[in-house]
Amino acid sequence: MSHGNRTHFSILLRLIHWTMAALILAMIFIGVGMVSTVGPAYSALLQMHRPIGAALFVLVVLRLAVRLATGAPALPADLPKAQQFVAKASHVLLYAAMLTMPLIGWAMLSAGGFPIVLTKALSLPAILPHDLRLYFPLRTLHTLVAIAFFALILAHLSAALMHGLIRRDGVLRSMTFGSGRREPIMSPQVDDLDATE
Structure with a gap:
């Protein structure tokens, strides 16, 4: 659902978006650290990875509900149809990745028989039986979805910068806290040049 007369996403959606962006950035660094580290550092990173992953899952469910309830500003009318399709498809893929990654991780740890401790007082129940035949394919799938998600993030960031800096x-401003009005590229006028001389 889009609203052509709006210039911004809802304030709640923007707050969730930027909170998730910070957490996802943290998860990228944690994930890179986990695959390149052994010993005590790995255990410490894993203890951060699980609760942040759970928090991201809760936030993306909330974000999806808010997005469906409040809609979105319409894309610019002069944006080519192919780019509009790619924009909408990439958002669907981003939501799919954000929903499936923590679920795959949860299922993977359940199949591996690993406790999913979020805090000292809170642990998640297993959602699959302990079965190593499931654990290893799920671990591979978790990695593949993470790589695809990283590629989607890069594409999303590139598109945002293209809209903000070139077009x-x-x-871009529809998801920030500034003005959402279009900023046409202005060329200097002769009178303006004369005024500076």
């Missing part, structure tokens, strides 16, 4: 069409 300057208000799309």
